[in-house]
Amino acid sequence: MKIGIIGAGAIGLLFSYYLSEKNQITIYTRSKRQAELIQSKGICLMDGETTNIVRVEAVPFELWTGSEDLTIITVKQYHLPTILPVLTNQINDWGSLLFLQNGMGHLKWLSELKAPRIYLGSVEHGAARLNEHTVSHNGYGLTKVAVYRGSEDHLRSLVGATQARFPISLEDDYQAILLTKLIVNCIINPLTATFQVTNGTLVSNPYYYLIVTSLFEEIVNILNIHNREEHFANVLSVCQKTTANQSSMLKDIAAGRETEIDAILGYVLEEANRKQMQAPLTHNYYNLIKGKEFKEEDFR
Template sequence: MKIGIIGAGSIGLLFGYYLQSYHHVTIYTNSVEQAEAIRAAKLSCVKNGQPDSVPIEALPFSSWNGEDELTVIAVKAYQLPAVLEQIKLKSSNSGSFLFLQNGMGHLRWLDELSAENIYAGSVEHGAYRTGQASVNHTGTGVTKVAVFKGSDFLLRKMIAPLSGEFPFVLEDNVEKMLISKLIVNAVINPLTAVLNVRNGQLIENPYYYRLLQKMFSEIKTILDLHDADSHYQNVLRICNKTAFNYSSMLTDIKNGRMTEIDSILGYIVAEAERKKIEAPLVDAFFQCIKGKEYGGEGI
């Protein structure tokens, strides 16, 4: 199967590494330099302390022409509008796309995309990029995928040959799937980014744990969760499973980059305003992250 991956951050490189064993994969990078680095040095992935390198095709995004059977969009949510503009110009209202962004804010842009098949995914793996052509796979999880529009045929075709070391789960309800990941991200990412701690410290430190509980309580009310306890247990499970990891939002802040706060907590803030629900803690952490973005500060 011919698969393109737009975005060569941690998730793009991680997907490239695992998918290339069974499919013909091309990674489309933001820069010519990164594409050249991947072709020259191969794509390296470290898992359980063991490095492995594989050859993989890499080209700058400007070379993407929409001819892949399936294109995986692995850029950050705030980068999506610019990517979609190029896709609209080159895909001739056809093609099939899998979007891997955090949060819910990006769904409004998917509604505007004309394509045969549109899929959304929720990635639960831990990973961080260690170089232009290298990624560290720090925590094995699953990738949940669901149909936003069209048929699930290409999803099944992509998933079928993959082994248990990089598992996928095909979900029936795309909104339910994304809400579940949204809750995890909305609790863990802002708290760790502001407090400057690893994920596990949110449940190990009793004072941070109390913040986590209060944050979840506000989000539960805003989203009117009917199965709140299962979502809460899922947050705790992710904190435990990724205890030694730094969240992507904290990593972005440390490196002076924009975060996905608008697509994650910004969505919840907007829902609270729409429903006229007071959410002081959610709003405070949203403003804290926006302030850090505004200052371009590292921690």
């Protein structure tokens, strides 16, 4: 299958590496420089003590024409508004789009897209981009995908062409898989970024654990989640499985980058406002992260 991957961050590089074994991959980068670097050096994957390189086609995003069978969008949610107009204008009648963003804020934009097939997914792998063509695979997990619009034929082809070390599961309900990932992100990302700790510390430190439980209860109340014990057990499991990992939000804050807090806690606050519910903890941690992002020069 011909697959285009928009975005050459950690997840874009990771998917390009693993999917290249059985698919024809083209990765679309933000800059011409990065495309040329990947084109000449390939994508390098570091997994523990092992390093491997694969060759893929790499071109700048402005050259994307929607000619692939499936295009996977791996950019962060706050970058979507700049590429959605291009996706709307260029997609063909047989193509399909798979969105792999954190949070659920992007759902409000999808109805405007003309693509005949739109898919949504969540990624459980841990990955970090070490440079413009190198990604470190820090933790294994499962990628769950589901249909938002149209037929599932391209998703079935994707699932059938993956390898054991990079499994992809076709699910029935996109809302369920996004909610599960959203709840995990709502707890781990803002708390680790605020306290500047690894994921496992949220469980091992009894004082942080109390905050985890309080924030979890507020969020599941707002989202009207019924199977709370299952979701809480999942949050704890992710913390334990990725105990030494730093969350993406913690890394973004440390590097002075914009975070995905609007896509994560921002979505929960929108739901709270819509339902006229109080969300004091969610407001506090949302503002804490926005405060860490704050740059005075942006307001001069």
